[in-house]
Amino acid sequence: MPDITPLELESLRQVFQPLVGLKINWLSIPNKALPGFEPSQIAVIVNTLLDAILPQIHHLATDEENAKRLRGIGLSKSPGTIGHRESYPDYIHASNKRVELKGLFVDNPSLPMKRPPTAREPSARLKENVTMDVIHPANDALLLAAAQLKEDKSGDCSPYIIDIGVFSMVECVRARDARLAEAGGRWIDNIPKVVKKTSMSKFTSGKRLTVGDFEKDTNFGKLKRIPYPPLQDFMRKHGAI
Numbered sequence: 001m002p003d004i005t006p007l008e009l010e011s012l013r014q015v016f017q018p019l020v021g022l023k024i025n026w027l028s029i030p031n032k033a034l035p036g037f038e039p040s041q042i043a044v045i046v047n048t049l050l051d052a053i054l055p056q057i058h059h060l061a062t063d064e065e066n067a068k069r070l071r072g073i074g075l076s077k078s079p080g081t082i083g084h085r086e087s088y089p090d091y092i093h094a095s096n097k098r099v100e101l102k103g104l105f106v107d108n109p110s111l112p113m114k115r116p117p118t119a120r121e122p123s124a125r126l127k128e129n130v131t132m133d134v135i136h137p138a139n140d141a142l143l144l145a146a147a148q149l150k151e152d153k154s155g156d157c158s159p160y161i162i163d164i165g166v167f168s169m170v171e172c173v174r175a176r177d178a179r180l181a182e183a184g185g186r187w188i189d190n191i192p193k194v195v196k197k198t199s200m201s202k203f204t205s206g207k208r209l210t211v212g213d214f215e216k217d218t219n220f221g222k223l224k225r226i227p228y229p230p231l232q233d234f235m236r237k238h239g240a241i
Helices: 007-017 031-036 039-060 064-071 168-181 197-204 231-237
Strands: 075-077 092-094 098-105 140-151 155-166 186-188 190-196 215-217
Touching: 007 064, 007 140, 007 155, 031 155, 039 075, 039 098, 039 140, 039 155, 092 186, 140 168, 140 231, 155 168, 155 231, 168 186, 190 197
Parallel strands: 098 140
Antiparallel strands: 075 092, 092 098, 140 155, 186 190, 190 215
């Protein structure tokens, strides 16, 4: 099966372009309350909200013309597997392309949040349930929505979508899995595992490794760590790398 083409990805990006600049007014946090939140805590709230909002995004429109543009985005929730809280993909597009959404929260340094000494790594990832046997190379895309809190004149803060990226899912998965293999990792019982630090000398010396020499890769699939250049460029653009 052929891969989704750059032209198809660009077509999707153009369809999703009306999202850029959109204020998500279903969430409003007073500026004076922000010192109680870390950016990573706000990120969880905003990303959860994005996932629920996209199929009904037209409700955020400020006028009928804007609503018409947002209806044209054409996303609907994908039928999930019964009993699974998270299934793949997130959405079906009107073009019959399948879309997986990930949010990238971009910190706004002008807002008074409780920031840790070291910035936390974005948690969005392509988990181990997204494998080559469940994706459709010709139809699947990753939609990455960058969102940032901004303050309005009233002193309340709401998230805005400031940028979107659309990427080939099959290329992202290939790059993710190649990174695991190049580090000596393996899939064991459908779980991505890496060589334990205590077994690294065995690995580097070429000795035979056993199941006991591996442990779960807790960073598997994090978008920041997927070495797919277009994805890396988007993450770097917004300070995630």
